[in-house]
Amino acid sequence: MSMARSETANNLHVAVLPSPGMGHIIPLFNLANRLATDHGCHVSYLNITAEASAAQTQLLTSPNLPPNLHIVHIPPAKQPTHLPQEEQSTLAFTRLCHIVDDNLRELKSILLHLGKPKALIIDIFCTQAFEVCKQLSIPVYTFYTASAALFAFSLYLPVMDREIIDCEFVDLPEPIRVPGCSPIRTEDLITQVTNRKIEEYKWFLFHSSRLPMAAGTLLNTWNEFEPITLKAIKENPFYHQIPAPPIYPIGPLIKETEPITISGAECLAWLDSQPPESVVFVALGSGGSLTELQLTEVAWGLELSGQRFIWVIRAPSDVDPTAAFFKAGDTDSDDPRTFLPAGFVERTKGVGHLVSSWAPQAKVLGHRSTGAFWSHCGWNSTLESMTYGVPMIAWPLYAEQRMNASALVEDIGVAVKPAVDPGMGEVVPREEIKRVVSKIIESEEGKAMRRKARELSQSAAKALNSSGNGSSYESLVRLVHKWKANQV
Numbered sequence: 341m342s343m344a345r346s347e348t349a350n351n352l353h354v355a356v357l358p359s360p361g362m363g364h365i366i367p368l369f370n371l372a373n374r375l376a377t378d379h380g381c382h383v384s385y386l387n388i389t390a391e392a393s394a395a396q397t398q399l400l401t402s403p404n405l406p407p408n409l410h411i412v413h414i415p416p417a418k419q420p421t422h423l424p425q426e427e428q429s430t431l432a433f434t435r436l437c438h439i440v441d442d443n444l445r446e447l448k449s450i451l452l453h454l455g456k457p458k459a460l461i462i463d464i465f466c467t468q469a470f471e472v473c474k475q476l477s478i479p480v481y482t483f484y485t486a487s488a489a490l491f492a493f494s495l496y497l498p499v500m501d502r503e504i505i506d507c508e509f510v511d512l513p514e515p516i517r518v519p520g521c522s523p524i525r526t527e528d529l530i531t532q533v534t535n536r537k538i539e540e541y542k543w544f545l546f547h548s549s550r551l552p553m554a555a556g557t558l559l560n561t562w563n564e565f566e567p568i569t570l571k572a573i574k575e576n577p578f579y580h581q582i583p584a585p586p587i588y589p590i591g592p593l594i595k596e597t598e599p600i601t602i603s604g605a606e607c608l609a610w611l612d613s614q615p616p617e618s619v620v621f622v623a624l625g626s627g628g629s630l631t632e633l634q635l636t637e638v639a640w641g642l643e644l645s646g647q648r649f650i651w652v653i654r655a656p657s658d659v660d661p662t663a664a665f666f667k668a669g670d671t672d673s674d675d676p677r678t679f680l681p682a683g684f685v686e687r688t689k690g691v692g693h694l695v696s697s698w699a700p701q702a703k704v705l706g707h708r709s710t711g712a713f714w715s716h717c718g719w720n721s722t723l724e725s726m727t728y729g730v731p732m733i734a735w736p737l738y739a740e741q742r743m744n745a746s747a748l749v750e751d752i753g754v755a756v757k758p759a760v761d762p763g764m765g766e767v768v769p770r771e772e773i774k775r776v777v778s779k780i781i782e783s784e785e786g787k788a789m790r791r792k793a794r795e796l797s798q799s800a801a802k803a804l805n806s807s808g809n810g811s812s813y814e815s816l817v818r819l820v821h822k823w824k825a826n827q828v
């Protein structure tokens with residue numbers, strides 16, 4: 341039987357700690373919002389303010405927050421680590437890990453000041469909180485913002501690192517077999533593990549090896565989306581050797597509200613005037629950008645396809661590879677249109693709509709005119725696309741996105757992946773772009789992908805159903821009951 345909301349409420353105080361980067365801030369915020377609105381919890385959302393992006397500030401200063409959700413700002417660390425210039429520009433992840441490390445120094449006094457919440461839910465890159473919370477007897481839960489498959493890989497990583505693999509992972513002759521996951525081709529591996537000697541890998545291994553310290557892991561997925569992996573994590577004897585924490589699949593949690601800027605409103609108004617399922621939405625997550633050469637090919641490919649599009653466009657990555665990541669939602673930078681082929685904007689007027697830096701993505705994906713999502717396959721983008729039943733063009737860039745893309749194309753059948761031209765290096769040429777864009781909007785294969793995405797959208801809605809034993813809804817209710825039962 342479904343557990344009623346009123347049973348779980350009564351001022352239970354929980355805190356939520358995201359790491360920086362919109363791909364983490366957004367899902368932890370969605371969870372905080374859900375706990376406050378659906379489960380009546382009193383929620384403190386701990387916001388690391390150092391290097392906050394415009395999108396982060398905009399999200400957290402929204403006037404529509406529920407009254408029982410409080411944003412607690414962690415002031416920037418007094419003596420932050422200074423990374424060498426070269427690392428600052430190439431490794432967003434290392435920089436992110438240092439920001440967390442520096443800015444959690446005062447976590448203990450913050451939690452004490454908040455009156456010791458009954459549970460702390462942390463992002464996977466905030467595992468420094470385990471020791472602090474042990475001293476305070478606060479149970480810590482991780483919210484895994486990526487797939488269950490990556491969670492399984494991460495649980496297994498310390499074992500592989502210690503006992504099984506003595507070369508670089510990318511040099512292995514065969515795909516990596518992790519129980520419950522499709523074999524992971526070495527070229528699809530998460531980028532953080534491609535070089536075991538560098539700091540990026542050490543941080544990823546550090547946080548992965550601490551996953552078993554959690555009292556439980558909330559996964560942003562649902563039973564029907566990753567059935568085999570979830571079953572394996574729960575049941576496979578292999579995982580019993582690794583003290584894996586109990587898992588709670590609570591997804592797909594996606595943005596329910598988002599602040600709309602002027603350019604966002606224009607983008608939605610443009611969509612209103614387009615035919616149903618006709619528009620390809622091109623957006624590469626919060627930090628994705630393309631090289632100048634690739635940007636040119638994408639522009640030509642879109643134009644040649646003749647299909648309608650919305651394109652969230654950013655300055656080329658050759659200028660500064662991590663600029664987009666740390667400046668998410670910042671529209672003050674150069675007008676990216678200046679990087680496009682001459683005459684492109686004029687020639688595609690009426691057929692295409694450009695948005696600088698940031699669009700109201702969830703709203704665009706939920707719009708009836710959107711026919712496909714050209715995405716870097718970040719996990720939140722993937723969940724948003726599936727929630728609204730939109731098929732995808734898979735364009736993975738970094739992190740675990742290649743793994744997600746392969747699952748979406750090969751295992752689930754909701755995406756198509758353009759092929760690179762070996763003669764042009766890693767670049768996908770305009771003819772190939774034209775082919776996949778037309779295919780996903782017009783072909784029978786594209787329609788089959790849309791049908792599959794719609795089925796998943798229905799199963800997602802069922803999992804979240806609050807009045808019909810939705811599996812994800814019930815998982816979260818179970819947790820809230822548990823926290824409440826431990827309440828003194």
Ligand SMILES: O=c1ccn([C@@H]2O[C@H](COP(=O)(O)OP(=O)(O)O[C@H]3O[C@H](CO)[C@@H](O)[C@H](O)[C@H]3O)[C@@H](O)[C@H]2O)c(=O)[nH]1
Pocket residue numbers: 361362363364366485486595623624625626627628652697698699700701702717718719720721722724738739740741
């Ligand atoms: O113009 C934009 C661009 C992005 N978004 C939102 O930003 C989030 C982006 O998240 P995601 O798709 O997961 O991409 P990243 O920001 O790149 O996320 C990082 O974190 C994810 C979760 O761990 C990983 O899956 C990714 O690989 C990693 O790059 C989503 O909610 C989008 O709706 C917008 O609202 N407007």
